[in-house]
Each structure stands twice: as C-alpha cells, then as structure tokens.
Amino acid sequence: MGIRKLIVQTDSQTAIRLITTAGLRHPHSAMIQEARRLLAQEWEVELLHVFREGNVVADYLASLGHGLPPGDHIINTPYHMLSYWLYYDLLGVSLPRLIPDNI
Structure with missing residues (x-):
C-alpha cells in the first residue's frame, strides 16, 4: 500500500514490552x-500506549480481531460501528469506561 510511516496504538503496555x-x-x-x-x-x-x-x-478493532x-x-x-467510533475519534471525544461496583 506504500505506507512508509506508521503509528501503532495499543492499550497493552505488556504487548509493547514483549x-x-x-x-x-x-x-x-x-x-x-x-x-x-x-x-x-x-x-x-x-x-x-494509549488507554482504551x-x-x-x-x-x-482489537475486540473484532478475536x-x-x-x-x-x-x-x-x-x-457500521467502526464508522461510528471513527467519527467520535475525529471529534476528539473520549468515552469513560464503566466499571461495575461488584469488582
């Protein structure tokens, strides 16, 4: 595809270390x-490394890859959902992660 510069983002610091x-x-x-x-x-x-x-x-994409x-x-x-998330990314919107109380 002729790509010469690439930024790979992951929420796994462990993956980067490995x-x-x-x-x-x-x-x-x-x-x-x-x-x-x-x-x-x-x-x-x-x-x-980026937080999810x-x-x-x-x-x-990582979830889709599984x-x-x-x-x-x-x-x-x-x-369809990727288009939605790409649009949010374009706007600079970050969404909070909801963590259940019972953890």
Missing part, C-alpha cells in the same frame, strides 16, 4: 517474532 524487549520467552513467541519481523521492514513504525478510553477505534482467524486482515470498508 515486542520491544529481546530474548523474552513467552507462550506466544511466534506472534511476537512476527510482530518484530513486521517492525523491521522498510518503514518507520512507532509503538504507542482514549482510542475506542483501536479497542474495537473473532477472526489468525493472519493479516485489511478492512477497506469500515464496519
């Missing part, structure tokens, strides 16, 4: 190695 720290053993080491391979390509990639409330688009088979997936036409 990807950027060499030599760690982990049950998902194959996935971690694949992420490292992708980061080493001919492009500039920045990994950023600050980027509901990333949170939605239902997809392993591999790369490109979304050319946003799902």
